[in-house]
Amino acid sequence: MKILAVAGSNSETSINKLLVSYAASLIENAEVEVVDMNDFEMPIYKHQREVESGLPQEAKDFVAKIDGANLLLVSLPEHNGTYSTAFKNVFDWVSRIKDRTVWNEVPMLLMSAAPGARGGAGVLEAATKRFPFHGGNIVETFSLPFFNDNFDKSAQKISNEEKDNELREKIKKIATIESILEK
Numbered sequence: 001m002k003i004l005a006v007a008g009s010n011s012e013t014s015i016n017k018l019l020v021s022y023a024a025s026l027i028e029n030a031e032v033e034v035v036d037m038n039d040f041e042m043p044i045y046k047h048q049r050e051v052e053s054g055l056p057q058e059a060k061d062f063v064a065k066i067d068g069a070n071l072l073l074v075s076l077p078e079h080n081g082t083y084s085t086a087f088k089n090v091f092d093w094v095s096r097i098k099d100r101t102v103w104n105e106v107p108m109l110l111m112s113a114a115p116g117a118r119g120g121a122g123v124l125e126a127a128t129k130r131f132p133f134h135g136g137n138i139v140e141t142f143s144l145p146f147f148n149d150n151f152d153k154s155a156q157k158i159s160n161e162e163k164d165n166e167l168r169e170k171i172k173k174i175a176t177i178e179s180i181l182e183k
């Protein structure tokens, strides 16, 4: 099984990258690639840029990685109640690629980690509503609030037992989906 773990952040100390990497580590016998938005940094989307120069190579690189995966683990930071600019820019560019959807129906575990109580509820709601219009096949969602209390950075794992069990249960369910196992 090939897993693409996507952190929708460009922070060098991204908590969403820590969460998505941990989630990927829970799946046995998988080939995992972890990416973040620094890997696909592009100029801010602008109509004239697209007309004059076409799509940046990084947008094509992003979808090539999606197409090569059987399972997507996506963890999005919440900025002012919604997507980070870094993620939204990649999303916007990729949505301009003709004759395909962004997520190409690859099964997805959609997550968010946040330092506060709401655990990225705003960005999860935005993505849960919007991604299906872009080929998003969201099988489960998972939110980790109070990241600094609930994640042990030195052990690289969720320290809150209840949240850890919730994630493990969701991953167990996803990892047994036939269409994922077949590939």
Ligand SMILES: Cc1cc2nc3c(=O)[nH]c(=O)nc-3n(C[C@H](O)[C@H](O)[C@H](O)COP(=O)(O)O)c2cc1C
Binding pocket: 009, 010, 011, 013, 014, 015, 016, 017, 076, 077, 078, 079, 080, 081, 082, 113, 114, 115, 116, 118, 119, 120, 122
């Ligand atoms: C511009 C900005 C806006 C933010 N807005 C929110 C917010 O609306 N809700 C929230 O829970 N955290 C918010 N935060 C805190 C982020 O959740 C926090 O920076 C987190 O580490 C982002 O995830 P990352 O480390 O994976 O980039 C904001 C941070 C920044 C820099």
